[in-house]
Amino acid sequence: MNKKIPAFREQLTRLIALPSVSSTDPAIDMSNRPVVDQLASWLSDTGFSVEILDVSENPAKANLIAVAGKGEGGLVLSGHTDTVPFDTFGWQSDPFKLTEVDHRLYGLGVSDMKCFFPIVLDVIREIDLKTLKRPLYILATCDEESTMSGARSLVAAHRALGRYALIGEPTGLKPVTMHKGVFFESIHLIGRAGHASDPSLGRSALEGMNAVINKLSRWRSELQKAHTNPAFSVPVPTLNFGSIHGGDNPNRICGQCEMKIDIRFLPGMDMADLRADIRRTVLETIDGLDLIVEFDPVPTGLPAMHTAADSDIVRTAERLAGEPAGTVGFGTEGPYLNALGMDTVVLGPGDIDVAHQANEYLALDRIVPMKNIVREMIRHFCM
Ligand SMILES: [Zn+2]
Numbered sequence: 001m002n003k004k005i006p007a008f009r010e011q012l013t014r015l016i017a018l019p020s021v022s023s024t025d026p027a028i029d030m031s032n033r034p035v036v037d038q039l040a041s042w043l044s045d046t047g048f049s050v051e052i053l054d055v056s057e058n059p060a061k062a063n064l065i066a067v068a069g070k071g072e073g074g075l076v077l078s079g080h081t082d083t084v085p086f087d088t089f090g091w092q093s094d095p096f097k098l099t100e101v102d103h104r105l106y107g108l109g110v111s112d113m114k115c116f117f118p119i120v121l122d123v124i125r126e127i128d129l130k131t132l133k134r135p136l137y138i139l140a141t142c143d144e145e146s147t148m149s150g151a152r153s154l155v156a157a158h159r160a161l162g163r164y165a166l167i168g169e170p171t172g173l174k175p176v177t178m179h180k181g182v183f184f185e186s187i188h189l190i191g192r193a194g195h196a197s198d199p200s201l202g203r204s205a206l207e208g209m210n211a212v213i214n215k216l217s218r219w220r221s222e223l224q225k226a227h228t229n230p231a232f233s234v235p236v237p238t239l240n241f242g243s244i245h246g247g248d249n250p251n252r253i254c255g256q257c258e259m260k261i262d263i264r265f266l267p268g269m270d271m272a273d274l275r276a277d278i279r280r281t282v283l284e285t286i287d288g289l290d291l292i293v294e295f296d297p298v299p300t301g302l303p304a305m306h307t308a309a310d311s312d313i314v315r316t317a318e319r320l321a322g323e324p325a326g327t328v329g330f331g332t333e334g335p336y337l338n339a340l341g342m343d344t345v346v347l348g349p350g351d352i353d354v355a356h357q358a359n360e361y362l363a364l365d366r367i368v369p370m371k372n373i374v375r376e377m378i379r380h381f382c383m
Pocket residue numbers: 080112113144169170
């Protein structure tokens with residue numbers, strides 16, 4: 001038994017007190033280094049070899065990889081260190097002060113997903129690391145809630161870790177092996193403004209966008225006929241026309257129009273192919289209309305996740321959780337870990353229904369079952 005590191009409650013209190021908001025808005029984006037440095041200190045005190053990896057050019061962001069045990073294969077226990085932004089309005093306690101009320105622990109990121117690290121550390125302190133026959137990795141990433149830069153940088157570096165991975169995202173203790181992929185596309189049509197009285201004086205970007213919407217709606221119908229997966233509550237890929245802005249005055253021909261759409265696709269569908277399809281459809285639609293189109297210059301997105309149902313970690317997670325593997329409606333780092341050669345299951349103690357909002361909490365009765373799952377996973381894959 002390692003007594004050098006503090007116990008669960010003290011660790012979680014400390015992690016919640018270290019703000020690590022990640023946001024695509026630079027004005028509220030924060031460093032995750034305080035959380036990573038704290039985890040690094042506890043993990044090295046526990047006997048792990050710890051590496052802190054820079055992510056892109058931003059020195060404020062880092063991933064942590066800690067390992068104990070040697071050899072091939074092994075297990076990765078993975079979580080993200082960042083949280084979503086917050087409004088103080090709505091919180092009944094200080095979001096950075098772990099607060100217990102009615103058998104629940106409240107705090108920003110407690111469920112999604114800072115609680116996972118103290119749970120893992122609590123299990124690890126019971127283990128004699130010299131008895132590990134295969135490596136046990138702890139992976140702590142940055143920017144999961146914004147750009148996924150942490151997970152993407154591991155893929156870019158071909159950073160191979162263990163053979164199997166467990167991500168402790170809030171799934172209510174149910175194993176998850178699939179989620180949809182998602183990407184946004186921004187379509188900017190540029191025409192020419194002119195007096196409303198004579199259409200020949202301009203080129204209407206708004207009318208062009210109307211044609212684009214009609215064409216993309218037909219493309220969506222065809223896509224939904226060709227692709228279904230009954231494991232998902234919405235069993236087809238979706239396309240949402242989320243925002244549109246164009247023109248200024250009723251008496252001017254609309255010179256510019258911009259639309260943003262959200263596409264969610266099933267496992268087995270390729271993000272690059274879909275994006276190319278959309279762009280081709282837009283270009284075909286405006287052919288001959290004398291309009292210019294610009295697409296999002298920095299496209300990003302999240303691949304769909306799918307882990308094979310017969311993988312050892314899926315079977316093991318189903319046995320330990322007492323539930324068949326299913327799907328979730330939110331994205332995770334799972335597809336990136338799968339791309340690195342790890343069969344990955346998402347399974348954690350929190351609930352997504354209380355994440356990303358004021359008064360986020362973790363029910364106390366989730367902690368022991370999650371510790372048991374983590375302990376048995378380590379036994380099965382590393383001992
Ligand atoms: Zn999360």
